[in-house]
Amino acid sequence: MPRKKPKSPEQIAAEKAIKAAKERAQDFEAVGLAPDQSALAANSDVLVHRTDAKTFIRARRMDAFEALRRPNDNGAYNASRRLEQDMMIRMDLHDRGRPLERVDGERKTDRTDAICDAAKRVNAVLNLIGRRDGWLLTELIAPSASLNLSAGTWRDVVAYVTGEENGHAQAAVVRSAQANLAAAYQTVDGVMTSRVAC
Numbered sequence: 001m002p003r004k005k006p007k008s009p010e011q012i013a014a015e016k017a018i019k020a021a022k023e024r025a026q027d028f029e030a031v032g033l034a035p036d037q038s039a040l041a042a043n044s045d046v047l048v049h050r051t052d053a054k055t056f057i058r059a060r061r062m063d064a065f066e067a068l069r070r071p072n073d074n075g076a077y078n079a080s081r082r083l084e085q086d087m088m089i090r091m092d093l094h095d096r097g098r099p100l101e102r103v104d105g106e107r108k109t110d111r112t113d114a115i116c117d118a119a120k121r122v123n124a125v126l127n128l129i130g131r132r133d134g135w136l137l138t139e140l141i142a143p144s145a146s147l148n149l150s151a152g153t154w155r156d157v158v159a160y161v162t163g164e165e166n167g168h169a170q171a172a173v174v175r176s177a178q179a180n181l182a183a184a185y186q187t188v189d190g191v192m193t194s195r196v197a198c
Helices: 009-030 035-039 076-090 111-129 131-141 154-162 167-197
Strands: 046-050 056-061
Touching: 009 035, 009 046, 076 111, 076 131, 076 167, 111 131, 111 167, 131 154, 131 167, 154 167
Parallel strands: none
Antiparallel strands: 046 056
């Protein structure tokens, strides 16, 4: 029997890529998404979570903050999520897009107070971190209508705002902005605490 010619590294890589693409299409189909959507660049950040090899839980889009999350980030991830929450409160929304609470709620502050307080926090931290970092984080959280990107991944947003195309540099830019944001929140919290104490 003639011996098979060994595969080249390019052939092996191509076969692995085809296999991975088929598995991703099957994952998309398993959670109710169109399998052909798995190949689109706009869906490159969609993750499919499963409990075991056969059971799928959900699919979700990974944003920049989740993608770059580290265990010891000195509060950068939490600060990013806090800015996201403050921006949603400022727009009178929460993570499901409904109003925050009733005006006649039992709390001492009503919805308008919460919106105004969130707006003050957002403005204070954005003033402290600088225009470029503020613009970048704002676009990553809630892309503006003027940011009409064809693919719409977080890397496209970073490339648009900063002009940076290198993946490692893009990650560094976002992490830097997050670190500045964490420091800004510490400063703002210190100022607000000292005002309350007076």
